[in-house]
Amino acid sequence: MKPFQLIYTAEQSGLLREALEVWGISKRTLASVKYGGGQILVNGVEVTVRHPLQKGDAVTVIFPNETHGKGLIAEAGPLEIVYEDEALLIVEKPPMQNTIPSREHPFGSVANIVAKHFNDHGIPSTLHIATRLDRDTSGLVCIAKNRHIHHMISLQQQEKKMKRRYEALVHGRIDNSEFTITAPIGRKDTSIIEREVRADGQFAQTEVRVLALLEEYSHIRLQLNTGRTHQIRVHLTHIGHPLVGDDLYGGKRAEINRQALHCTELELVHPVSGKPLVFHSALNEDMQSLL
Incomplete structure (x- = not known):
């Protein structure tokens, strides 16, 4: 499985550690890169966070592959994908389906089915569900494909940039x-x-x-x-x-x-490209019938 990676260009000279912080790489993510099998390269050469950057340097962050927890069972099932790329997965959750497994409903959740989807397509990620819905609630769910992407989306939520x-x-x-x-x-x-x-x-x-x-x-x-x-x-x-x-x-x-x-609607800034994204979802039949 090819690991997820991001490439940045240094806009000024200074320590690599400071640039990574500006780019939103959290200390937790940095620790996972350092101790979990990831790499940080500057102009193709592996370095430490104390490396002095020069303006224009190409910095590649290679994130370690992630694995599902033992408690999450990958299951085949219907999955309505609204949008997918290397960083994000947006899906439609029907009513009466858990977002994640629970004691009462350990199987058939969005997380179970997405785990199978990740396995089938060689996506080296565990489940990072950024917008969880109650079992009864239907509609759009945002899933990050990497710990760093989840962190970036969480920052958007805190800063009210995600609607x-x-x-x-x-x-x-x-x-x-x-x-x-x-x-x-x-x-x-x-x-x-x-x-x-x-x-x-x-x-x-x-x-x-x-x-x-x-x-x-x-x-x-x-x-x-x-x-x-x-x-x-x-x-x-x-x-x-x-x-x-x-x-x-x-x-x-x-x-x-x-x-x-x-x-019905998710609005966010793509955590990699910076492009604004808006997704829409129509009401389910049971709500439509009441209208």
């Missing part, structure tokens, strides 16, 4: 056409699964825009500005409009057998 947009159906008619929910989220004292809005929780922010008012529901678009567990579900319940089908947080399942939530 995740969802569409949902909620109970009741929402009066405001556009607003922002800012409310801290933490684990509920009486549950290991549920979250709630609480004063000692982590900062969480969700932007909401109403697309249509139906007889009993509101069709809304949401953008996550933070990525807390169950953030959309908790925030919507907090304002009195739980997701249709989300019986954990007060929704009803009379007309749909899962929470009516779909990741």
